[in-house]
Amino acid sequence: MSGRAAAGQRLPTLEDVARVAGVSRATASRVINGIRNVDPQLHELVWEAVGRTGYVPNRLARSLVTRRTGTVALVVSDSETHDDDPFMGRFFADPYFGRVVGGLMSVLRRSGVQLALQIVGTDEQRTRLVGDLRNGQADGVIVLSLPAHDPLPRMLTEGEVPAVMIGRPADTVPINYVDLANDIGAALAADRLVGRGCQLIGMISGPVDVPASSDRISGFRRSMARRGHGWIPLASGNFTQASGEAAMCSLLTGHPGLDGVFVANDLMAVGALTALRAAGRRVPQDVAVVGFDDSSAALAASPPLTTVRHPLEDMAAESARLLLSRIDDASMRVSSVIYEPTLVIRESA
Amino acid sequence: MSGRAAAGQRLPTLEDVARVAGVSRATASRVINGIRNVDPQLHELVWEAVGRTGYVPNRLARSLVTRRTGTVALVVSDSETHDDDPFMGRFFADPYFGRVVGGLMSVLRRSGVQLALQIVGTDEQRTRLVGDLRNGQADGVIVLSLPAHDPLPRMLTEGEVPAVMIGRPADTVPINYVDLANDIGAALAADRLVGRGCQLIGMISGPVDVPASSDRISGFRRSMARRGHGWIPLASGNFTQASGEAAMCSLLTGHPGLDGVFVANDLMAVGALTALRAAGRRVPQDVAVVGFDDSSAALAASPPLTTVRHPLEDMAAESARLLLSRIDDASMRVSSVIYEPTLVIRESA
DNA sequence: AACACTTCGGAAAGCGCTCTCCAAATCATC
DNA sequence: GATGATTTGGAGAGCGCTTTCCGAAGTGTT
Numbered sequence: 001m002s003g004r005a006a007a008g009q010r011l012p013t014l015e016d017v018a019r020v021a022g023v024s025r026a027t028a029s030r031v032i033n034g035i036r037n038v039d040p041q042l043h044e045l046v047w048e049a050v051g052r053t054g055y056v057p058n059r060l061a062r063s064l065v066t067r068r069t070g071t072v073a074l075v076v077s078d079s080e081t082h083d084d085d086p087f088m089g090r091f092f093a094d095p096y097f098g099r100v101v102g103g104l105m106s107v108l109r110r111s112g113v114q115l116a117l118q119i120v121g122t123d124e125q126r127t128r129l130v131g132d133l134r135n136g137q138a139d140g141v142i143v144l145s146l147p148a149h150d151p152l153p154r155m156l157t158e159g160e161v162p163a164v165m166i167g168r169p170a171d172t173v174p175i176n177y178v179d180l181a182n183d184i185g186a187a188l189a190a191d192r193l194v195g196r197g198c199q200l201i202g203m204i205s206g207p208v209d210v211p212a213s214s215d216r217i218s219g220f221r222r223s224m225a226r227r228g229h230g231w232i233p234l235a236s237g238n239f240t241q242a243s244g245e246a247a248m249c250s251l252l253t254g255h256p257g258l259d260g261v262f263v264a265n266d267l268m269a270v271g272a273l274t275a276l277r278a279a280g281r282r283v284p285q286d287v288a289v290v291g292f293d294d295s296s297a298a299l300a301a302s303p304p305l306t307t308v309r310h311p312l313e314d315m316a317a318e319s320a321r322l323l324l325s326r327i328d329d330a331s332m333r334v335s336s337v338i339y340e341p342t343l344v345i346r347e348s349a
Numbered sequence: 350m351s352g353r354a355a356a357g358q359r360l361p362t363l364e365d366v367a368r369v370a371g372v373s374r375a376t377a378s379r380v381i382n383g384i385r386n387v388d389p390q391l392h393e394l395v396w397e398a399v400g401r402t403g404y405v406p407n408r409l410a411r412s413l414v415t416r417r418t419g420t421v422a423l424v425v426s427d428s429e430t431h432d433d434d435p436f437m438g439r440f441f442a443d444p445y446f447g448r449v450v451g452g453l454m455s456v457l458r459r460s461g462v463q464l465a466l467q468i469v470g471t472d473e474q475r476t477r478l479v480g481d482l483r484n485g486q487a488d489g490v491i492v493l494s495l496p497a498h499d500p501l502p503r504m505l506t507e508g509e510v511p512a513v514m515i516g517r518p519a520d521t522v523p524i525n526y527v528d529l530a531n532d533i534g535a536a537l538a539a540d541r542l543v544g545r546g547c548q549l550i551g552m553i554s555g556p557v558d559v560p561a562s563s564d565r566i567s568g569f570r571r572s573m574a575r576r577g578h579g580w581i582p583l584a585s586g587n588f589t590q591a592s593g594e595a596a597m598c599s600l601l602t603g604h605p606g607l608d609g610v611f612v613a614n615d616l617m618a619v620g621a622l623t624a625l626r627a628a629g630r631r632v633p634q635d636v637a638v639v640g641f642d643d644s645s646a647a648l649a650a651s652p653p654l655t656t657v658r659h660p661l662e663d664m665a666a667e668s669a670r671l672l673l674s675r676i677d678d679a680s681m682r683v684s685s686v687i688y689e690p691t692l693v694i695r696e697s698a
Numbered sequence: 699a700a701c702a703c704t705t706c707g708g709a710a711a712g713c714g715c716t717c718t719c720c721a722a723a724t725c726a727t728c
Numbered sequence: 729g730a731t732g733a734t735t736t737g738g739a740g741a742g743c744g745c746t747t748t749c750c751g752a753a754g755t756g757t758t
Binding site: 700703715716717727 | 729730731732733734735736737738739740741742743744745746747748749750751752753754755756757758
Binding site: 372373374375410414 | 735736737738739740742743744745
């Protein structure tokens with residue numbers, strides 16, 4: 001049907017289509033883009049020529065003039081690390097990243113929008129990124145910001161690049177974001193642990209300077225205080241399984257009577273489970289454990305983790321929708337969406 | 350330092366830089382791209398103008414003429430499913446995807462190459478994709494092909510698009526690929542299980558029509574046969590945890606005396622562990638379990654899984670290197686790399 | 699039949715950049 | 729100092745596409 005140009009040849013251009021159809025380039029363009037009314041007869045002729053030549057519009061050329069690329073960038077903003085730092089590897093291996101991509105794609109695919117992945121580690125890379133974006137490299141960006149104080153969000157707003165963050169920025173920046181009510185999630189965990197009758201309840205947190213983490217800490221503390229637990233033992237890790245195991249050990253050493261623990265993410269919770277088992281504590285009989293994220297690790301753990309469900313896919317999808325409408329309507333005011341987590345009860349608490 | 354153009358304004362172009370520096374566009378271009386010798390004085394002038402104007406080259410325009418985008422596409426080729434099919438979500442949530450991205454990025458980042466994500470489900474989308482690629486949408490592609498018989502690899506070679514597959518194509522296609530010696534991995538598992546003294550050994554496989562999966566089956570069968578186990582009970586799942594649990598149940602029903610099982614991936618192995626526990630079997634005392642992948646689930650499982658380590662990041666990195674050199678040298682012959690897996694011994698076997 | 703109004707196709711001006719070609723300038727050589 | 733060989737800067741032709749502008753043709757009204 002479609003006469004593919006012999007491989008290796010110059011590909012057919014709009015010019016070729018126009019010639020074959022016997023019309024001007026302008027008319028061919030109008031037909032192909034469905035713009036304005038075109039005589040049905042010519043219309044037909046053009047499409048036939050498209051079929052015969054095997055024409056495929058060149059997106060680059062089109063973007064150059066329309067100033068629209070049909071591409072959205074997912075930028076992962078990392079703090080300055082060595083190139084060989086294995087951290088990024090760990091980040092990608094964590095289901096977090098994939099869930100975000102999946103959520104974004106579920107929306108972007110429908111709109112025929114592409115996703116381009118960008119990783120920036122240094123300020124120089126950030127500057128270059130913003131420059132490229134202002135130049136129309138992508139129509140907008142979804143930002144996944146890892147460092148506690150990231151200059152990127154501000155750079156983006158100043159550069160007037162349509163952007164949506166997943167997770168609230170640490171500093172106050174007028175940028176759209178989609179976030180989770182981390183404090184509510186922590187309160188859910190507190191409820192469960194206290195409701196179960198736990199007396200001495202500890203917490204294993206993530207790094208204290210990233211917003212998602214500090215919100216979980218403060219939310220947990222506040223909620224526990226309201227229930228008469230004025231002080232709770234705290235150990236912090238870095239969201240990895242190993243750090244969770246270490247934190248659990250230190251918690252157990254300082255407070256042997258611990259009978260409940262809230263862990264700020266599932267991966268660390270799995271580590272905590274290991275430490276607990278090694279210490280001869282049964283879960284949930286001796287120590288109840290509540291995790292956070294409801295990642296696949298929660299279900300795989302034994303016992304399966306009671307955990308705060310983080311609707312990450314939904315949040316990512318929403319951020320994509322937000323970005324898309326922001327791209328269509330530049331005048332859109334900054335608006336953000338906060339999702340409420342729910343508690344998934346399994347066996348660990 | 351850099352005089353940012355007021356936001357919302359037209360961005361400075363090469364033309365502007367040339368004017369400010371008092372040279373021609375051609376000279377400015379040459380200086381910026383470091384091409385040919387340029388009078389050191391002009392050189393200086395141009396860079397100064399770049400700084401003063403805050404000029405950032407427009408990649409789109411550049412790509413249009415150079416026919417190089419500095420972008421590589423990661424294509425996930427899926428079989429035709431409903432748009433709302435949750436399968437893709439599961440795929441992204443699995444660490445497999447993230448590990449591939451991480452491996453690719455570790456190489457691409459260094460070369461300043463971007464990664465664009467593409468998902469194609471229907472043949473129409475595949476056709477459009479190849480068209481776009483031939484038009485120079487990306488310099489090459491890394492293909493992650495899911496369906497058993499995917500037309501994409503052949504379309505890509507016929508379209509002369511530089512491509513590297515991760516995982517061997519099911520049909521014989523002259524395309525570069527990076528794969529794992531799945532059969533050797535299966536043999537490693539067989540060794541371990543037999544070496545432990547297991548008498549009745551079963552296997553839980555993935556879908557029988559995808560190469561990675563069938564290679565594990567045939568490799569395991571062959572290796573077991575060589576050790577005197579002419580026939581092994583087989584149940585198959587679809588690589589999900591739930592399917593692993595179900596498969597284990599059916600295996601146990603048919604062969605209550607089972608004392609060893611090789612599971613074709615860790616996620617299913619975790620499911621199998623659950624089924625085993627429910628059936629009152631201790632692991633590894635009653636039944637030894639060997640998984641495949643060494644994903645994070647293996648370490649999180651209890652007991653931690655003995656598993657065949659799949660060096661996915663390394664493979665992805667290698668595929669990126671292969672693609673990059675293929676892009677630089679179009680004449681490069683088809684060449685593939687096969688990685689050998691290793692066995693990671695933990696507690697489950 | 700003359701007028702204003704609308705509809706529609708084509709010519710051509712770019713979008714921002716690279717790169718070929720040419721002329722001018724520089725250098726070396728005898 | 730004249731000649732040829734080599735550098736080096738600028739003019740301008742595109743890359744493939746969209747879109748403005750304009751004139752020609754068609755429609756309807758008095």
